[in-house]
Amino acid sequence: MIRGRVWKFGDDVNTDVIMPGKYLAMHDPAEIAPYIMEGIDPDFGKKAKPGDIIVAGKNFGCGSSRETAPGGLKAFGIGAIIAPTFARIFLRNAVNIGLPVLECPAAAADIREGDVVAVEMATGRITDETTGRTYQASPFPPFLQELIAAGGLIPYVRRRLGVA
């Protein structure tokens, strides 16, 4: 169960604001984690806490394929991201590295900044504990659920390669 305080963002949050290009050559997620969302709110890395949840508008993560975007969010400790839709490369990257993402238009519209929200990844159930409302995210197809259950792409490939 993932539980945390909500930070809200608008539509089309792109990877240039999630993780500006100047940090692109840094591949250590811990190094870039403090700079997440810098392009929208330079203080976000100071205000937010590990475990917090991002609720955003449509097409979250659009733009470049940089994994410093989901990687930075994960390294910071963002508990989950809820949005009506995600940009496709961001969605793949998030699933691959084990950053919880949920597509749920109703939850994304209703949930307010500061609410405390609980998320169950296995079922896609989202509970806004502040308002008491519950929501159901669109389930991932079985194919992706397997990948998520395996812990992302790295363990999946290790298994395929027969690496212990």
Next chain:
Amino acid sequence: MTITEKILAAHAGKAAVEPGEFIVARPDMVMGNDLSTAGAIGVLRKMGAAKVFDPEKIAIVFDHIVPARDIQAADLLKGVRQWVREQGIRHFFDEGRHGIAHIILPEQGLALPGNLIIGGDSHSCTYGAVGAFSTGVGHTDLAGVLALGEIWLKVPASIKSTYHGTLGPWIMGKDLILATIGKIGIDGALYQAMEFRGPALATLGMSERLTMCNMAIEAGGKSGIVAPDEVTLSYVRERATRPWTVYQSDPDARYVAEYDFEITGMRPQVAKPFSPDNVVPVDEVAGTPLDQVFIGSCTNAKLEDLRIAARILRGKKAHAGTRLIVIPASTWIWNQALKEGLLEIFAEAGAAVSTPTCGACFGGHTGVLGAGEVCLSTSNRNFVGRMGHPTAQSYLANPAVAAASAIKGCIAAPEEVL
């Protein structure tokens, strides 16, 4: 089936596929750039993958931070070079052969009709211009495909955009794709394949088609594609490194959306800050003062783009208050531009001409914008902070508008300076 569905079916070993279906496909070519390859090498180690699936089907291209922009970049490039050597990868475009991957692959005959190509960069959709299915992934996915030689994909539904009419002077592929993105929005093609066609499109050369497919991602598209015709085949015949297969969409292929664009009388298009779908005719923003004009990137720094910019800049000077930066997209293009005298025209116009690199496009180096500065760029994205400081602004346009704007020192239509 659409051309996209046919290519995906063929690479998944199936007779047919449906949009929404999950497949496991085997790519013909996998591209990694300096940054994504460096990321993938780390992931490959964690995956326990000592060898890549097939060194012949891999192209590694240095573009983002080459020539090494700082010590960190130098160390990163050094690590990738060593790995490339260990893996025996021949298609390696290091300094001296380097350039922007999305231009190098088609130019070097590594992206071919009917191919399935996976690239570790979002603009990998560019290769659709040769009639390939091609899409971008992050570096963990890149590592997965380098290790296994396969990747899971969801078969995208297709959107058909048909272009009618005749192109006016100074109207380019950039204007067609900006108009398209302006109409459908930056998530207008989310998870979908964009198929470009029609009588106006048929008259476009490869350079314009590459620009259009390049920016499919700016509409959220998974891929962009132009079915091969004589223009494609004569381009491919000169450079192909392997045999290829031509696919065409069936007359009864299904599309989730169809758009029609009338090109006759179209004005050059400009995307205003801070989104590529914030598109207006150039006349609406003409006169906006500019600190910098950037002619570069995988979108518009091909030989044809440079020729058009040079036609406007010949014998003229960039405005005293406006920096002009020109970065040819590949080493081959740079050499060709030298032979044709284009570089001389730029130099005499007062431009800073650089060796090929992404550079200013992603605010990395070689033309980064300071606080409050305004730039007109031939690249593909103008989000907040894309080209430098978060308060800097970028306008996106074709190379003719860029050249004219450099001369005037403010956004200008090409005919204003002739």
